[in-house]
Amino acid sequence: MKRIYIHVPFCISKCAYCDFYSIEGNELQELYVSALIKELELRKSEKSGPLKSLYFGGGTPSYLDKKILSRIFEYLNSIFSFEPDAEITLEANPENIDDDKCKTWESFGVNRLSIGVQSFHPDDLKYLQRVHTAEKAISVLKTAKKYFSNVSADLIHGIPGADDQRFVRNVKILSDLDVSHISMYSLSIEDRSRLKRLIHNKERADIDEEAQAQQFILAAETAEKMDYKQYEISNFCKSGVESKHNTAYWKGEPYAGFGPSAHSFNGAERRWNIADLKEYISAVESGTKYFETETIGPQEKYNEFILTRLRLVEGFSRQEFEQEFGADKFRKILLKTHNSPCFLVSENRIAFTREGLLLSDALMSELMEA
Numbered sequence: 001m002k003r004i005y006i007h008v009p010f011c012i013s014k015c016a017y018c019d020f021y022s023i024e025g026n027e028l029q030e031l032y033v034s035a036l037i038k039e040l041e042l043r044k045s046e047k048s049g050p051l052k053s054l055y056f057g058g059g060t061p062s063y064l065d066k067k068i069l070s071r072i073f074e075y076l077n078s079i080f081s082f083e084p085d086a087e088i089t090l091e092a093n094p095e096n097i098d099d100d101k102c103k104t105w106e107s108f109g110v111n112r113l114s115i116g117v118q119s120f121h122p123d124d125l126k127y128l129q130r131v132h133t134a135e136k137a138i139s140v141l142k143t144a145k146k147y148f149s150n151v152s153a154d155l156i157h158g159i160p161g162a163d164d165q166r167f168v169r170n171v172k173i174l175s176d177l178d179v180s181h182i183s184m185y186s187l188s189i190e191d192r193s194r195l196k197r198l199i200h201n202k203e204r205a206d207i208d209e210e211a212q213a214q215q216f217i218l219a220a221e222t223a224e225k226m227d228y229k230q231y232e233i234s235n236f237c238k239s240g241v242e243s244k245h246n247t248a249y250w251k252g253e254p255y256a257g258f259g260p261s262a263h264s265f266n267g268a269e270r271r272w273n274i275a276d277l278k279e280y281i282s283a284v285e286s287g288t289k290y291f292e293t294e295t296i297g298p299q300e301k302y303n304e305f306i307l308t309r310l311r312l313v314e315g316f317s318r319q320e321f322e323q324e325f326g327a328d329k330f331r332k333i334l335l336k337t338h339n340s341p342c343f344l345v346s347e348n349r350i351a352f353t354r355e356g357l358l359l360s361d362a363l364m365s366e367l368m369e370a
């Protein structure tokens with residue numbers, strides 16, 4: 001393993017739209033970290049040289065006490081070494097970022113902070129049931145910039161009630177604050193989310209997909225004018241600060257995930273941990289099975305290639321495609337794409353156009369094998 005993901009399953013409170021595995025409160029963090037370290041210990045034979053990236057996602061990693069995070073880093077440093085330019089990302093929410101925490105994270109080696117801003121408008125934050133205010137987000141972004149040159153912010157577009165200009169303003173604020181990386185996600189209504197029920201009960205307005213797409217186009221154009229380059233469907237950055245860890249996912253590289261609900265991929269097999277903290281702790285501590293596995297067959301491998309590589313603006317090269325799936329298949333995919341305004345097709349590369357990126361879900365489905 002050269003890339004590690006650690007899932008931190010605690011949040012101050014659950015946002016309406018969320019379907020990531022997390023629980024409210026961090027009372028179980030001591031038990032969590034003991035089980036997490038045990039899982040790392042159990043799997044240390046998967047180590048294969050210095051780590052290229054380490055990513056703390058969640059949940060809310062910034063909600064962990066400093067002492068708890070310190071135990072995780074102590075253990076990691078005793079087992080692994082890091083490449084000199086290894087990327088170490090910590091996801092953080094505005095309500096638990098301050099000078100003291102930033103200093104501590106920096107001392108642990110964190111060199112990239114990814115902050116869940118979502119919007120700078122109070123109505124959007126209320127709709128999403130976020131616990132921070134717009135003022136707080138601006139203030140912690142300024143704090144974060146004192147310690148980290150590589151700061152990313154998440155934004156959500158297509159929130160009912162928001163006009164196009166509101167989202168464009170969000171991007172401009174991030175640019176003014178010199179944030180180096182922006183992830184722009186469409187609001188989606190996930191089955192397991194509270195938002196789904198709220199919309200069903202008419203307590204929240206439903207999303208309008210056309211308005212969402214329009215907002216995204218305007219925001220993408222604004223971001224580009226401000227020197228952010230789009231490198232993936234939802235991701236924009238200043239020169240040279242693409243997320244190395246996430247780009248590795250999209251390029252099909254192996255990674256190892258630890259903690260409840262974390263996924264791993266070793267090139268041939270996918271593995272996922274129990275998505276329940278108490279069950280995860282009890283299984284890891286008692287030595288019983290805490291994960292499921294699945295072998296990836298040729299068809300699934302092909303479909304995953306389409307689903308991940310085409311997310312990248314650079315798409316994929318003929319050479320890498322043919323190495324995996326052969327020249328015949330490349331010719332077939334060429335036939336399906338070469339006349340479409342949604343694809344940039346050359347002898348050696350296939351990628352989406354901006355129009356294609358907007359319709360990516362449907363277009364990928366057409367290329368996938370049933």
Ligand code: SF4
Pocket residue numbers: 010011012013014015018019020022058059060093116
């Ligand atoms: S969106 Fe993020 S902060 Fe909100 S509940 Fe989900 S994981 Fe926690």
